[in-house]
Amino acid sequence: MIWSSVQGSPFCFACKRYTCGNEYLHQLSFFSWSAILLAVLNHVFSNQTLSGVYEVIGPLLNIFQTAAVLEILHCAFGLVRSSVVLTAFQVFSRVFCTWAIAYSVTSVQGHYSVGIFVLAWAVTEVIRYAFYFFSLIGGVPYAIQWCRYTFFYVLYPFGVTGELLAVYQSLAEVKQKKLYHLELPNAANFSFNFYYFLIFFMLMYIPVFPQLYFHMIAQRKKVIGGAKKKMP
Amino acid sequence: MAITSVLQDVKKRKEALSQENVKYKVVVLHAKSGKSLAKLSNLTSNSTILDVKREYHKQFPKYYLSRQAFKVDPKGKLLKENETLKSLGLSKSPTLYFKDLGPQLGWTTVFLTEYTGPLLIYLIFYTRPAIIYGVAAASEPRASVVNIACACFSFHYIKRLLETIFVHRFSNATMPVRNIFKNSSYYWGFAAFIAYYINHPLYTVPAYGDIQIYGGLAGFLFGELGNFSIHMALRNLRPPGTKERRIPVPTSDPMTSLFSLVSCPNYTYEAISWISFSIMTQCLPAALFTTCGFYQMAVWALGKHRNYKKEFKDYPRKRKSIIPFLL
Numbered sequence: 354m355i356w357s358s359v360q361g362s363p364f365c366f367a368c369k370r371y372t373c374g375n376e377y378l379h380q381l382s383f384f385s386w387s388a389i390l391l392a393v394l395n396h397v398f399s400n401q402t403l404s405g406v407y408e409v410i411g412p413l414l415n416i417f418q419t420a421a422v423l424e425i426l427h428c429a430f431g432l433v434r435s436s437v438v439l440t441a442f443q444v445f446s447r448v449f450c451t452w453a454i455a456y457s458v459t460s461v462q463g464h465y466s467v468g469i470f471v472l473a474w475a476v477t478e479v480i481r482y483a484f485y486f487f488s489l490i491g492g493v494p495y496a497i498q499w500c501r502y503t504f505f506y507v508l509y510p511f512g513v514t515g516e517l518l519a520v521y522q523s524l525a526e527v528k529q530k531k532l533y534h535l536e537l538p539n540a541a542n543f544s545f546n547f548y549y550f551l552i553f554f555m556l557m558y559i560p561v562f563p564q565l566y567f568h569m570i571a572q573r574k575k576v577i578g579g580a581k582k583k584m585p
Numbered sequence: 586m587a588i589t590s591v592l593q594d595v596k597k598r599k600e601a602l603s604q605e606n607v608k609y610k611v612v613v614l615h616a617k618s619g620k621s622l623a624k625l626s627n628l629t630s631n632s633t634i635l636d637v638k639r640e641y642h643k644q645f646p647k648y649y650l651s652r653q654a655f656k657v658d659p660k661g662k663l664l665k666e667n668e669t670l671k672s673l674g675l676s677k678s679p680t681l682y683f684k685d686l687g688p689q690l691g692w693t694t695v696f697l698t699e700y701t702g703p704l705l706i707y708l709i710f711y712t713r714p715a716i717i718y719g720v721a722a723a724s725e726p727r728a729s730v731v732n733i734a735c736a737c738f739s740f741h742y743i744k745r746l747l748e749t750i751f752v753h754r755f756s757n758a759t760m761p762v763r764n765i766f767k768n769s770s771y772y773w774g775f776a777a778f779i780a781y782y783i784n785h786p787l788y789t790v791p792a793y794g795d796i797q798i799y800g801g802l803a804g805f806l807f808g809e810l811g812n813f814s815i816h817m818a819l820r821n822l823r824p825p826g827t828k829e830r831r832i833p834v835p836t837s838d839p840m841t842s843l844f845s846l847v848s849c850p851n852y853t854y855e856a857i858s859w860i861s862f863s864i865m866t867q868c869l870p871a872a873l874f875t876t877c878g879f880y881q882m883a884v885w886a887l888g889k890h891r892n893y894k895k896e897f898k899d900y901p902r903k904r905k906s907i908i909p910f911l912l
Binding site for chain 2: 537538539540541542543544
């Protein structure tokens with residue numbers, strides 16, 4: 354029921370008993386990400402634009418992208434170390450885009466870049482949680498498995514493009530408003546410049562994104578591509 | 586009758602003798618890829634892993650001894666140099682798996698590089714503020730705590746350098762070359778991060794004034810003295826030129842009495858030093874350095890504590906790793 358029963362992880366297929374400890378959270382996440390996806394699609398088709406998505410799904414996104422922080426713990430309990438780090442990076446970048454960019458920088462909220470990454474995340478998450486749901490009841494349909502390990506080829510670069518565009522778009526307002534600035538002198542004897550941090554954050558995608566991408570490609574080979582190994 | 590029994594006896598002895606010197610043909614495979622690397626034939630049942638390494642070195646001069654590691658199982662533990670082929674219970678043509686540990690460097694080299702950097706970097710920030718903060722900064726008056734902090738920081742690293750040269754006796758002679766880059770960027774980076782804020786012209790002096798400054802200074806000096814005492818005690822535990830290991834116990838030096846509470850009091854004292862330094866300077870980057878350093882030292886201490894318990898059956902049960910009574 355809780356963490357102790359977690360035997361596997363999103364990427365762990367060697368584990369014989371894949372039992373998700375946080376199954377209720379997963380079901381809830383599945384429904385809310387479906388709601389987000391439907392709302393985004395409805396908005397996109399009725400208005401013919403990716404702009405203005407945040408106004409429609411803002412609160413839902415805040416709650417359920419934050420809940421993904423639990424995924425780091427989830428991974429940490431059933432996985433090899435490298436994947437914990439990779440998952441942490443991925444979740445951190447998303448939580449960052451949700452709170453530090455979309456929530457904090459008002460001029461970005463209506464921008465189409467937010468629509469891009471929300472759409473990419475929503476499709477990814479709906480498939481992922483559907484995958485968890487089926488693995489809980491005993492068997493994952495091949496179509497779902499295939500989607501989970503194939504869509505990332507397009508969705509990853511698509512989502513990252515949205516994230517980077519959104520961060521870039523927020524630079525002007527952050528600089529002008531001095532958002533989240535901490536300047537000397539202060540009692541902590543520390544200063545923080547959010548504007549430079551954002552530039553650093555964007556540069557971090559250069560080493561991290563390829564790692565995540567190739568990690569997923571390797572997972573795909575293990576699960577559906579190449580030589581088919583015996584599945585437990 | 587007598588002759589046959591003597592002959593039988595001789596035969597048995599010959600057999601026994603030949604068993605002692607059974608030739609072993611060791612097949613060496615690459616631990617990761619499973620590729621065949623070498624066949625070593627000059628070995629017997631009494632050969633040790635060290636002999637295996639020497640033989641391998643003859644074939645591949647590039648792989649000096651400290652760079653090599655062997656395993657029985659490709660995913661298993663690294664074998665110790667003093668284990669013999671017989672003691673491992675291997676067949677006469679065993680398979681060993683080779684692992685390249687990468688280029689190695691002496692611990693002394695790595696330590697000296699790690700610790701010289703912070704000293705020089707901090708002193709640049711302290712003595713040449715004009716370079717970092719602009720020409721106007723050079724003429725600004727400085728709070729006394731800034732001078733004290735520089736003295737403490739420099740003292741700590743000078744102490745470490747001297748200890749590396751004159752006090753420490755390392756059980757492992759080498760470590761991988763990439764460690765020098767990893768460790769140096771950690772120490773050098775944090776030194777610059779801390780030095781930048783403490784020597785800044787806009788530095789804010791501690792809120793509680795002299796009590797905070799001199800209290801912190803006292804704590805820092807206490808930690809440094811304790812740390813030095815433990816290093817001396819550890820040195821005397823290991824006779825020169827050996828890799829011998831013993832259970833550390835308190836000596837006549839009262840600062841070493843912490844050994845009865847924790848396995849690694851040197852880390853406990855070091856943590857006290859940096860906590861005191863952070864309080865004294867009231868600087869968030871220093872507190873961050875303390876946190877990271879404590880985390881790393883706790884990991885090392887837990888490992889060392891576990892090894893002590895494994896190695897010595899009579900290891901004192903009440904002892905903790907790094908924080909008395911807690912961790």
